[in-house]
Amino acid sequence: MIKSEIFVPDETEFSQIFNNSFNGFLLWNYHTNSSQESFSCIRLVSLAEKKRWSPYLDIDWPPDTLGSRFPCADYADPFAGFDQYEKLSRPDRLRVAWQRHAMEISELLHGEQLALMCASQLISMMPCMESRLFASTQVADEARHVEFFRRYLASAGLDICGPSPALRHLTVDTLQDPRWEIKLLICQILIESLALAQFSHLAQAGVPPTLKQGLRRIMDDEARHVRFGTDYLKSLFRSHNAEQLTGYGNYVIDKAFELAPSDNQCLAIARDHQWDIHKLRQHLRQQRIGRPELIRQRFRQLSINIKAIGLMNASIEERIMRFTGT
Numbered sequence: 001m002i003k004s005e006i007f008v009p010d011e012t013e014f015s016q017i018f019n020n021s022f023n024g025f026l027l028w029n030y031h032t033n034s035s036q037e038s039f040s041c042i043r044l045v046s047l048a049e050k051k052r053w054s055p056y057l058d059i060d061w062p063p064d065t066l067g068s069r070f071p072c073a074d075y076a077d078p079f080a081g082f083d084q085y086e087k088l089s090r091p092d093r094l095r096v097a098w099q100r101h102a103m104e105i106s107e108l109l110h111g112e113q114l115a116l117m118c119a120s121q122l123i124s125m126m127p128c129m130e131s132r133l134f135a136s137t138q139v140a141d142e143a144r145h146v147e148f149f150r151r152y153l154a155s156a157g158l159d160i161c162g163p164s165p166a167l168r169h170l171t172v173d174t175l176q177d178p179r180w181e182i183k184l185l186i187c188q189i190l191i192e193s194l195a196l197a198q199f200s201h202l203a204q205a206g207v208p209p210t211l212k213q214g215l216r217r218i219m220d221d222e223a224r225h226v227r228f229g230t231d232y233l234k235s236l237f238r239s240h241n242a243e244q245l246t247g248y249g250n251y252v253i254d255k256a257f258e259l260a261p262s263d264n265q266c267l268a269i270a271r272d273h274q275w276d277i278h279k280l281r282q283h284l285r286q287q288r289i290g291r292p293e294l295i296r297q298r299f300r301q302l303s304i305n306i307k308a309i310g311l312m313n314a315s316i317e318e319r320i321m322r323f324t325g326t
């Protein structure tokens with residue numbers, strides 16, 4: 001008799017345990033219903049088939065010369081204009097700029113892993129077969145996104161940095177949550193809305209052509225995932241009362257505020273280089289005041305999607321306005 005052993009990795013800096021605390025179920029009825037949502041799911045499944053791309057074949061991977069130029073334009077570099085950064089030699093500034101870029105892209109990579117794992121759980125939890133078929137196409141899409149960012153970091157000779165504490169907590173909480181609608185809400189509405197804003201900002205920020213090319217492909221896929229999430233949740237939340245809707249709305253907004261970009265990545269680099277932390281904080285604050293559009297863009301897409309699924313109300317709108325200073 002073959003004896004199998006359960007592999008349980010040690011929890012280290014490179015791996016983390018989460019518990020699958022949900023019940024999956026099988027569906028023996030393959031034509032669940034003929035509602036608008038299932039029609040929309042099937043249309044999106046067929047679109048996913050048509051738009052399939054390969055991170056190996058459809059991206060022009062350059063030779064390893066990425067490090068000879070800056071990873072983004074000055075206006076997208078939070079260190080630009082900071083005197084202790086500006087007075088470094090060009091090779092040292094390049095090194096710091098790529099170190100910060102590695103942290104930024106690593107965070108996107110970890111977000112893609114969250115989406116991959118969430119979509120895989122949705123396959124055994126969603127209420128109808130049509131939505132499960134869509135979730136299966138999303139698993140393949142997210143695997144491509146993980147591979148693209150993983151490969152991009154390797155091609156630029158960059159190390160993968162760990163996730164921010166906020167993303168780490170959100171990932172474990174979401175994967176352990178027994179409710180499929182929370183997974184859909186966090187993955188399709190929160191993470192994908194924020195990612196779309198971030199991808200679009202990066203694609204216009206003078207990043208290397210390889211990254212820009214991948215981001216364009218990924219944005220196409222994410223728009224489809226958001227569409228699936230908004231269609232499905234809009235229909236689900238129609239039967240909820242105002243108190244329940246406010247509960248879901250506040251949950252998403254709380255998580256969005258926790259994920260808001262902090263200065264932590266920049267401060268970690270500053271500590272490595274023994275820069276004046278107080279001065280850098282002041283510089284970053286000035287930059288934010290001078291460019292309020294960045295944070296507003298991040299919340300614009302999220303607000304549109306929260307509204308589309310029926311979770312927007314006056315108090316949530318006010319919380320967003322207060323946070324973004326609009």
Ligand SMILES: [Fe+2]
Pocket residue numbers: 112115141142145218222
């Ligand atoms: Fe993705």
Ligand SMILES: [Fe+2]
Pocket residue numbers: 115142192221222225
């Ligand atoms: Fe996605």
